[in-house]
Amino acid sequence: MTLTPRHEPVELAKCYRLLNHGPVTIVTSAHQGERNIMAAAWAMPLDFDPPKVAVVIDRNTWSRGLIEASGRFALNIPTRAIASQVLAVGSHSGRDGDKYAALGLDTFLGDSDLPLLSGCAAWLECRVLPETAMQQRYDLFLAEVTAAWADPALYSEGRWHFPSQESRTLHYIAGGAFFATGESFEV
Numbered sequence: 001m002t003l004t005p006r007h008e009p010v011e012l013a014k015c016y017r018l019l020n021h022g023p024v025t026i027v028t029s030a031h032q033g034e035r036n037i038m039a040a041a042w043a044m045p046l047d048f049d050p051p052k053v054a055v056v057i058d059r060n061t062w063s064r065g066l067i068e069a070s071g072r073f074a075l076n077i078p079t080r081a082i083a084s085q086v087l088a089v090g091s092h093s094g095r096d097g098d099k100y101a102a103l104g105l106d107t108f109l110g111d112s113d114l115p116l117l118s119g120c121a122a123w124l125e126c127r128v129l130p131e132t133a134m135q136q137r138y139d140l141f142l143a144e145v146t147a148a149w150a151d152p153a154l155y156s157e158g159r160w161h162f163p164s165q166e167s168r169t170l171h172y173i174a175g176g177a178f179f180a181t182g183e184s185f186e187v
């Protein structure tokens, strides 16, 4: 744990806005001295207040065991600047070695003991809801968001604003191909 990037709290009732545009996420987890990190494109908001999210955590991931054991995970929303790390944490398993160390990833702590990844635009700390049948049948985890944060340079007053190409959030297609989030407009 070294760098603490700029992160300001996001009002929980409006934290769905961090995920509403469908960005790829990075799931961080920790349990009893072990920690892990993986990519997850299949994450979405589920409710306003209390805020909830849904995310698919495949049964073959090493993250799955840590998340089931701790009952917690964080959704980190990466920027284009770290797209190669998104692909890397989504292409290797923590079973084969610590991805944070291998990739030189910096983290900081939010309200819980979960590592939050530096270089991201926003972070949602989540507590798993007891929906074990859904987890076992569909690999689908429902969770309540207990804390939400954003870099105020990229998200403030309930709106995203990307000052550079590198600061844009990401959308995943497959095979290492991404879109960067485009220009916003209002109607």
Ligand SMILES: Cc1cc2nc3c(=O)[nH]c(=O)nc-3n(C[C@H](O)[C@H](O)[C@H](O)COP(=O)(O)O)c2cc1C
Binding pocket: 024, 036, 037, 038, 039, 040, 041, 042, 043, 056, 057, 058, 059, 060, 061, 062, 063, 064, 086, 087, 088, 089, 090, 091, 092, 093, 094, 095, 172
């Ligand atoms: C961009 C991207 C998005 C991904 N989305 C998901 C996802 O939504 N759910 C999932 O279970 N795996 C997803 N994966 C695959 C996991 O990130 C991958 O299996 C990872 O190696 C698991 O790491 P672990 O074994 O250390 O937990 C994705 C991979 C990439 C590259």
